[in-house]
Amino acid sequence: MSLDPATVRRIARLARIGIDESDLQALQGELNGILGWIEQLNEVDIDGVEPMVGTGHAALRMRDDMVTDGDARDAVLSNAPDAAGPFYTVPKVVE
Amino acid sequence: MSYVIEGRTGPWELVVGLEVHAQVISQSKLFSGASASYGGEPNTHVSLVDAGFPGMLPVINRECVAQAIRTGLGLEARINLESRFDRKNYFYADLPTGYQISQFTHPIVGEGAVEIELADGSIRTIGITRLHLEQDAGKSMHDQDPTRSFIDLNRAGVALMEIVSEPDIRTPEEAGAYLRKLRMILRYLGTCDGNMEEGSMRADVNVSVRKAGEPFRTRCEIKNVNSIRYVMQAIEIEAARQVEIWESGGSVDQETRLFDPARGETRSLRSKEDAHDYRYFPDPDLLPLVVEEAWVESLASFLPELPDAKRQRFQTEYGIPRYDAGVLVAEQATADFYETVARGRDPRLAANWVIGDFFAALNRTGRTIQDSPITADGLGGMLDLITDGTINGKIAKEVFEDMLETGESAAAVVERRGLRQVTDTGAIDAAVQSVLAANQDKLAEYRAGKDKLFGFFVGQVMKAMAGKGNPALVNEALKKVL
Numbered sequence: 001m002s003l004d005p006a007t008v009r010r011i012a013r014l015a016r017i018g019i020d021e022s023d024l025q026a027l028q029g030e031l032n033g034i035l036g037w038i039e040q041l042n043e044v045d046i047d048g049v050e051p052m053v054g055t056g057h058a059a060l061r062m063r064d065d066m067v068t069d070g071d072a073r074d075a076v077l078s079n080a081p082d083a084a085g086p087f088y089t090v091p092k093v094v095e
Numbered sequence: 096m097s098y099v100i101e102g103r104t105g106p107w108e109l110v111v112g113l114e115v116h117a118q119v120i121s122q123s124k125l126f127s128g129a130s131a132s133y134g135g136e137p138n139t140h141v142s143l144v145d146a147g148f149p150g151m152l153p154v155i156n157r158e159c160v161a162q163a164i165r166t167g168l169g170l171e172a173r174i175n176l177e178s179r180f181d182r183k184n185y186f187y188a189d190l191p192t193g194y195q196i197s198q199f200t201h202p203i204v205g206e207g208a209v210e211i212e213l214a215d216g217s218i219r220t221i222g223i224t225r226l227h228l229e230q231d232a233g234k235s236m237h238d239q240d241p242t243r244s245f246i247d248l249n250r251a252g253v254a255l256m257e258i259v260s261e262p263d264i265r266t267p268e269e270a271g272a273y274l275r276k277l278r279m280i281l282r283y284l285g286t287c288d289g290n291m292e293e294g295s296m297r298a299d300v301n302v303s304v305r306k307a308g309e310p311f312r313t314r315c316e317i318k319n320v321n322s323i324r325y326v327m328q329a330i331e332i333e334a335a336r337q338v339e340i341w342e343s344g345g346s347v348d349q350e351t352r353l354f355d356p357a358r359g360e361t362r363s364l365r366s367k368e369d370a371h372d373y374r375y376f377p378d379p380d381l382l383p384l385v386v387e388e389a390w391v392e393s394l395a396s397f398l399p400e401l402p403d404a405k406r407q408r409f410q411t412e413y414g415i416p417r418y419d420a421g422v423l424v425a426e427q428a429t430a431d432f433y434e435t436v437a438r439g440r441d442p443r444l445a446a447n448w449v450i451g452d453f454f455a456a457l458n459r460t461g462r463t464i465q466d467s468p469i470t471a472d473g474l475g476g477m478l479d480l481i482t483d484g485t486i487n488g489k490i491a492k493e494v495f496e497d498m499l500e501t502g503e504s505a506a507a508v509v510e511r512r513g514l515r516q517v518t519d520t521g522a523i524d525a526a527v528q529s530v531l532a533a534n535q536d537k538l539a540e541y542r543a544g545k546d547k548l549f550g551f552f553v554g555q556v557m558k559a560m561a562g563k564g565n566p567a568l569v570n571e572a573l574k575k576v577l
Contacts, residue, residue, distance in 0.1 A: 067128060
């Protein structure tokens with residue numbers, strides 16, 4: 001698998017990372033290098049092997065349906081760069 | 096019922112599938128212990144998990160899983176004993192983590208079916224593709240400030256069930272019937288309140304058109320339509336738009352659109368052009384969700400009787416028509432009310448009164464079954480008086496209106512106003528005689544063969560007796576004399 005420059009540009013946009021055209025070629029090379037490295041996994045024969053989702057055979061632990069958290073607006077907003085009263089704010093996003 | 100869009104090149108068929116987002120009824124959120132209740136001061140129902148703080152880990156709420164399973168069972172769907180959670184990645188200000196935890200490749204509920212009934216009495220089955228659990232996002236407000244959007248995360252992380260239908264819907268009416276039926280099932284199950292105004296049930300509508308016999312053509316998705324009426328309108332408008340494009344030689348682009356009810360149009364949401372590129376991957380914070388068969392069985396054993404089963408039972412147990420039974424089971428509270436009235440009484444008489452005068456009275460007074468001044472026992476008491484001959488059907492309507500106003504029992508109203516039916520044949524005969532004496536001309540016409548006048552005489556006698564005559568006895572007395 002190898003990525004063309006258009007795909008690299010698209011991935012960057014989806015990840016909201018601004019890149020210069022001049023960096024495109026270098027990034028393409030790096031990403032293709034990573035993909036090529038991962039693709040070595042395809043050499044392993046996994047026919048008949050159950051997918052492994054974690055170490056040990058654990059299943060998801062569930063909690064009871066009780067309100068045990070929240071009501072901590074100050075903590076929640078403590079890192080907000082531009083809170084207004086009880087709200088977070090962001091530069092206006094309008095559809 | 097067939098629905099075709101007549102284009103310049105001939106008829107077109109409509110193809111619709113619905114994705115319904117139903118907010119799960121639970122105390123706390125899907126992956127955090129913050130309150131899931133509606134309202135609340137901004138950002139007070141938020142934990143650090145919901146706000147996407149670093150290092151916070153999700154822990155799943157057992158009740159939300161149970162609600163999804165109950166819903167799956169109610170939709171006669173397969174329950175997947177093992178399911179997984181994936182991250183659906185996109186950037187939006189009301190999604191602090193930059194991803195929504197959802198289920199992509201392995202949903203908790205698989206294929207099912209919903210039966211819908213249409214106005215012409217026909218029945219169709221709409222397939223359910225899947226139901227999965229996911230998190231809701233927060234809320235953005237754009238009208239508070241000229242340059243900023245305000246964000247409230249109270250809703251962020253509340254559990255949603257996304258219920259996806261097969262593209263089996265062929266008319267706007269079917270879409271409406273499907274949504275109403277789905278909402279009814281969810282309400283019976285107690286898994287979602289189905290309140291579309293408050294946004295606890297919302298629909299994404301997938302629409303395409305095709306010529307008869309063709310495979311599917313490109314579809315458009317109309318996002319977040321929040322009433323059944325709007326869903327039906329949006330389908331009609333979008334289908335007409337697509338027919339116009341195909342017929343003028345263009346082709347429909349697969350895209351996300353928005354329905355604007357004020358302008359009666361759908362518009363492209365260009366901001367969502369990457370909307371389908373979510374780069375899903377398994378959430379590394381969450382192990383597979385494994386549920387025990389025994390737990391599913393125990394949830395199944397506690398399910399309430401669902402609308403279809405209840406309607407069937409009403410038909411056989413009470414001998415009422417399918418249509419009436421359908422009306423009575425539309426809301427669980429109505430069905431319970433009816434059963435209290437019908438128990439130990441004439442079930443058809445009970446159905447007629449509940450569907451007829453009682454519903455009309457609720458509509459007229461703007462009351463609901465919960466705060467109705469006439470209780471089920473109260474209405475039942477009135478029916479008892481009809482059955483035992485204390486009042487006749489006509490007087491019963493008067494008694495009913497009085498009960499509605501005063502909240503008194505039927506017996507009390509009858510006593511207070513002296514409405515007891517007259518069964519004394521002497522009094523009835525006397526009334527008959529005076530009516531005949533006063534209407535010699537009509538009497539002559541009747542005797543000359545104008546049979547229809549019999550009804551006139553019955554009416555006059557009842558009037559003379561202030562409506563309180565026993566109708567059977569009045570008829571009998573008249574027949575004897577005439």
